[in-house]
Each structure stands twice: as structure tokens, then as C-alpha cells.
Amino acid sequence: MPSLISSFKRSAPQLTFGSITLAAVTLTCLYLHAHFAATAFAYLLVVLLFSSMGSFIASSALCIIAIAALAYYFAPPAFTLRIDDARDLLVVIAFFIVSIVGTYLIGKLRQEREAARVAAAKLQRSAADLEDREKRWRAIFEHNPAMYFMLDEAGTVLNVNTFGATHLGYARAELIDHSVVGIFLEEDRAFVRKCIRTCLEDIGQSRTWDVQKVRKDGSVLWVRENAKAMLWADDRPIVLIACEDITERKQTELALQRSEAHLAQAQELSHTGSFSWNATTGEAFWSKETFRIFQLDPQTNPAPQLVVERTHPDDRASVKEIIDKAMRDLTDFEHEYRLLLPDGSVKHIHAQARATRTASGEIEFVGAATDITAARTAEQQLRRSEAYLAEAQHLTHTGSWSWDVHALDFVYRSAEVDRLFGFNPQEPVSIETVRSRIHPEDLPRLQEVQRQAIEHEKERFEYDFRVLLPNGGIRRIHSVAHVVVGSDGNVSELIGTHMDVTEQHAARERLENTLVALRQSEQRFRDYAETASDWLWETGPDHRVTHLSEHTSAAGILATGLMGLLRWDIACDIEEEPEKWRQHRTTLQAHLPFRDLVYRTVNRTGSPIYVRTSGKPFFDGNGNFMGYRGVSTDITATIRADQAEQELRKAQAELAHVTRVTTLGELTTSIAHEINQPLAAILNNADACLGWMARETPNLAAARSSVEWIIEDAIRASEVIRSVRALAKKGEIEMVPLDINEVVRDVIALVTRELVSHRVGLRTELAAALPRILGDRIQLQQVIINLVMNGIEAMDEVTDRPRELLIQSSKDDLGNVQLAVADCGVGIAEKDADHVLDPFFTTKSSGLGMGLSICRSIVEAHGGRLSLLKKNEPGATFQFVLPVHKEALQ
């Protein structure tokens, strides 16, 4: 375009001035009527002249104009463009050819001349430029803050820039023509040579490496070298090296690398991954640890969606919600959630992110995700083990505590401790309140124990105290504790446990009580045994004596040297009573208990003694026979007493007989009366019988009745005689079951007349259905007769009131049968009351005074008791009580 414009700029004046010249020539020629050929020649001159001005086109245009003018003005016919004359036409053609060729040649000439001029100017300019550029390059080479080296194949420095030399502390001359490896560390030189060689092998190819250089002063700097080998003009290869001091960058880089490594390590160690996410671009970055935590390939393109996918289904909704909210509001967020990993394991994650604004003004989340699984697991385990501990403490009623001896307060107190003190573990309790719960009697001792423990730095100490519960109850605590010595060598803490031993205490008390009871019981049985016997013995499985324990009260009876002997070795009556001993040995062999075996032996002084012994076999836990244990009593005295009693009883029986006979004597009149009555009736009836028979018409029925009555009365008479004979009989005592009321009726038969003759009214109150007693009919009759006769006699002097005798049978509270004979006579004087039953005591002028005494003997021989009852009414009441016959009871 510029050439076009310049060409136009040149053509325009050429064309204008050429046209004007042509017009002038035309006018001139016209005016002169110049020849056509001359005119053409003139035109040719003009065109050639103006063609020297430059433009070929303008020249061509002037040529065309000239031809047109020739044809129009000068070629006949004039004023038309038609040329009829062939010669003219030849002239025009020749004009055209000459003008074009001339124009072209002139233009060409002018162009070449112009080109030569331009080339000369350019050459001149380029020489100046070269010089200028060289100057500039040299300045750049010299002053660019980079070190430039130029080496030959051998590594010799061909050139170095001033900056390079200066930076290394050298003058250029000191480096040039020296091997370049001299400015490298010894250990790097091989590397440098290799790098140069590599460059030379591949000429034109740039190489870059980082290496350290040594300054003249020995200090080291990091450089990045860009090297390239090239061929010098003479085809000699040279190596150009540009060095950049990257010491600072290297240090920064190293520091960065180190800090990155630290960070990565820290992330790995802390299981914390970092991440960032650009909310605008969606660009995300995850650290290696983040990928590891999420168990994702580090090549994966990180995105928030991955987090949601990895999240445990249970937490997914909340995580998604938090992330969505953060993205929406562009705010910080922090949350915890679980991951469900492909291997099925679960991880706990704590993630935290901050919304920051980048340099370009975009919102970016930067955060960290920490794998807190271990902590969470540990926390759970801790919580579980704490729960277990609390449960264990609760179950065992054991609380643990720690006491700060300086602060005088608990450092730690388990919930169970509070419970033991009756506090609600949820509520804070002051130390004073705790102390107030300790029994005031126990507090000083407790404090003293702790004080001593602190003073002597006791490894372990124990104490007991009581806790006063709010409900008034008492809890017993057993405490075990030890001291903790602090870094200063002094006791800093007491650590211990409180155990609720209330139940154990109660159990121990019960046990102690039981033991006391057991001891008492043992003593009681020992007392029983000692009371009931004179010594205790034990024999072994072979029935030989293994143990003898004489009671103090009976000490000295046993002969010495009895240990190891058999019972039948000790006894002296084997020959006299072989059957007894045979039976005894059978019993022992059968391991059966025996009772009241009486045998004779000798005592320590050699005197014969009677021993009564009872024994019981005993067995071990497996039921094996171990021997016998038993008691023995010296019954020598009893046996002698028995013999004496038998004598006495005999005498008593005789005495009783004598008294009976005496009584009979006293009763003679009555007995006669008793016999006379039936006899009188018999006689009456016999006479009546005769009378009935002797009638004109004998009344046989009446006669028969009369005879029957005779028989009845005869029987009655014989009964009386039998009773009298029985009383008079000196017979054996015959103990049989008896109805006391029958005995009373027998007696009444004998004493009726006595009552009548003494004008004594008899009243009987005999209880029905009395149990039978075991006794001798005659002896009991004797007793009752005696009491009745005494009563009758006692009322002889009574004239002012009816004489009444009461015989009363009844049953006492214990079920014994009792019989009372009461009179309303003179009674017994107070002073005589205690002696009235004694032998030979009498208030009568006649009589031996044996009656009541014999009665008492008889009653007592029946196991009963005769007594004088005291009463307010006049008279005396004697009563005897007899035990009920055992068989009758059943």
C-alpha cells in the first residue's frame, strides 16, 4: 500500500505536468500546422521526458493521450480518431512502440539508479547499527545481572562477564583461560563436566541445571545454569553458559520443601488432611493425607461431592446440608461425621473450613479434616471403661477418691463416694458438708490416721468410719488408701477407696452373736452334761477309752490308768452279769446308742462303786464310725439309797397295814351296822316271803321278789365283809388304773354309818369323766377313810351349825386328779398346820398320830402330794393330787 501511495504520489504530478506539456505541444503544433510526424516526434520527446519522472503507468497514460491527440488532431481526417492513412497509422504504431519502450527503458534505468542509491545508504546505516548493537550487546553481556561464561571444549573459560566474575569475587582475568571447574565444589565437578559434555554432544540444544558455585572467599552460592553449545565461526564448538544466582530461591525452595515435608508429616501424624475449594471456579485441592483419610486415589479429581459419597449413610444428610449451606452462604463451617469406607470400616472425621477471599476476589474454602477415629474410639472406650468402673463401684459399693493435702479438698471423688455419703452425685457438695456426714466419734480418729499416713508417707493405710445418713441410718465404710509423693518429695495427695461394709459388719456381728450363742449353747450343754453326770468320756472305733473329763465337782472318783481300756476291762461285774455285758457289746458292735448301763467298778481308792453310763456313737463327715461319746455318773449313793428306801417302804407298808387294822377296829361298830342292815333286810324279806306263801292264795310273785331282795342284800353284806377283809389284808401293793370316784364310793359304803352316828351330813361333788390314775385301791381307800374319819371327828364338837362333810373330786390345771375332803369342824391351829402331816403328830388324846403321816406316804408313793388347804371358812380341807395314769391319757 505505501508503495502504491508513493507511486500515486509520483504519478499524479507526472501525469498532470505531462498532460499540460502535451496540450502545449498540441496547441503549438496546431498553431504551426506542424507535420504529423514532427508532432509525433514532439509528443515522443514529451512522453520520454516525463517518463524519467518515474511512473510507468503515468508514462503509459501520457503515451495513450499523445496517440489519441495524434489521431484526433493530426491524422487525417482531422478531429476524428480515425486514421485513414496507412502511413500515419505506421507512424502512430511506431510512436506507440518507441514511447513504450523508451518509457520502460528510462523507468528501468531510473529504478536501478535509485536502488543503488538506496543500497549505499542502507550499507552506511547498517555499519553504524552494527557498531551500535555490538556496543549494546556488550553492555548487556557485561552488565546484565547474570553470570555469563563462554567455554571451550575443554571447559576453559574463554570469556566471562564482569558481573559473573565480580559476583564470584574474581577479576575477569583471573578466570579467563582457567578451567571453569575451579569455581565448583569438589564433589560437583564431575557433574559439571558431564553437563558440559552433554551440551557438546548435542549442539544447539539448551540445558539447564542447578549447582553450587564456590566464591573466591570460599562461600557457596546456588546457581541455575542455562547452557548451550554452539559452533564458533571457525567451526570450533564453544559452550555458552548463563548463570543465575538462585541461592535465595533455593533456600526458600528448600525451606518450602522442608516445611511441605513437615506439613505432610504433620498431616500424616495428626491424621489431618487439608483441602481447599474455590467456590467460583469449582477448583479443589486435597492434601495427600486428605486422600488417605478418605481412602481415595490421589489422582482422583477432588470435589465436595466425594465427601458426601464417602460419608456414612446415617450422617450423609447432615453433611450434605452443612456443605450446601456453606456453599450457599459462603460462611465458615465445622462439623463431625462418620465415613463408611469401601472395606466396611467406619472413621470419625472432624472437619473445619474457613471461607477466604483470594487475591482475585474469589471465595475459597480452606480447611482441614481430621481423622478422630482413634480419639473417638479411645473416648468411647474411656467412656465405656468409666461406665464399667462406675457400675463396678456401684455394684461393689466402692467409691474412689483423691485428696489434695495442700488444698484440703478432693481432687477427685467418684459418684459412688457421694452415694455412700448419701448425696446425689449430680449436685456439688462442699467439703464441710461431706465432713458433717462423718460420725463425730469417728472424725478425730480418721483425721489422725490420715495425718500419720502423711507424716510417715505410708504406702498403704486403712481405717473405718461411720457415715450418718440423712434418713438416720448408719453406713459403715472401710477405707484403704495410700499417699502420693509429689515432685518436691513431699506427700501431695492421698488416693484411696471407700467401701460400704455395712452388710459385712452386720454379718460379722451376726456371726459374733452366733458364736457367742454357740459358746453359750456349748456351755449350756456342758452344764447339762456336767449336772447330769460326773464325767464325760469318749471311746475310739475300737471302743477303748480315748478321753475322760471329770467334772470338778466329782473329781477324784475315777481310778487312774483307764485310758486305752475297754469298758468290760474296767467293770468288776462281768462274771456276775454276763448277759448284760453280752448285750452291751452287741449294742456297741451295731453302733447303737445305749442308755443307763449300770455296772460296778472300783474308784481311785479301790472301793467298789456303781456307775451308770449312757453313750451315743459319733461319725465323721463321711459317715465313718469314730467311736462313742457319753456321760457317766457314780450312782453308788443312789443305789444304796434305793436299798434303804426299799427297806423303808416295807416298813411303811407294814405300818400302813397296822393303821388300817387299827382303823378297822375303830370302824367295828360301823362295819357291824353295815352288815346288820342287809341282814335285817334279809330277815324281813325271808319272813315276808313266808307271809306271802302262807296266804290263802299264796302270792308267789311277791314271794319271789322277796327272795330276790334277800339275794341282793346277802351280796351287799358279803361286799362289806370283802372290803373289811381287803383292808385287813397284808397283801402286796397292786397298782392298777383306777377311777377315783369308784374308790370314793367304796369308802362311803364303809363310813356311812359312822357319818350317821355322828350326825354328819355327807355331800359329794364328784367330777364326771375323770381320767384314771394308777394306784392301789386299798391304800387309796385307806387314805380317804382316814381323811373322812378325821373330818367326822373334827366336827364332834360342832353344835351351832350343820355338820357337813364334803368329798370333792376334780381335775387341776395340769390335768392331775385331785380329791379333797372338807369338814366344818374345829380346824387346824395355825401353829400346827406345818406339822399336821408329820409322823406322831396328833391333837387327839388317843391315837398314835400316824394316820395322816401314813396317808402322806401312800400318796407320795403314788407320785402325788397330800396337803392341807387353807381356807377362810371354819374347818379343815385335806387334799391329795395324783398324777394321771400315762396310758389312760393316750
Next chain:
Amino acid sequence: MSTPLISVVDDDASVRASTENLLKSRGYVVQIFASAEALLRSPHLNETSCVITDVQMSTMSGLELLAEMRTRGYDAPFIFITAFPNERVRASALEAGAIGFLAKPFGGQALIECLDTALKAHGGRGDI
């Protein structure tokens, strides 16, 4: 003339019954009493022609009965029978006006004779 009524008083049932039996076999009309008081309470007391009574009885003796009868104005003859014969009692009985005093046991005939005597002594009323 009406048959004389004989009253028998004895606390011994068999003696009482046998005496009644004897007298009835001889054709007498007899009423019996277990005690003196029973006779005294009897509505037929004034019809009694003769009283045969035991001497010793628990509350009121035969002698006391006699005395009481006389006090009340009855003069029926008395025959005493006793199992405890002694002279003192016999003497007091006879002294009190008894017709007879028999010791048990006695023959029936003796009683009849004594009764006959008594009835005769008691006048016309003693006839059978």
C-alpha cells in the same frame, strides 16, 4: 273299820323296802319314808296308826321324830329298830313311850307281835 296305816321310816333303802314287804305280806297298809322329815311332811300323817322308825338317821333321829310327833299332838305308837342297840338308847326310847325297841337284825315275827301290841295299845284303831 279301816285298815290301819303303818308308816315306816328308815334311811337304809333295803331295810325300808324289806320292812314294807314284810308288813304287806301280813296284810298291813304301809307307807315308807327315807327320813323323819319326810314323814312329818306327809299329808297322811294324822292317819298313821303306828310308826316304825330307825333310831339313827343323819338329820333327825327316831327319838326326835317321836318327840316332834308328840309335840304336834299325834299319839301314834312308836316301834324303834336299830343297828346300834345299846341300853341307853333303849331306855330313852321306852321312856319316851315306845311300844317296842328291836335290834337289827330281828325276826319278822317279833316285829309283827310288837306291831300288834302297839295297835292294840292304840285302841280300837289297832284292829285289823
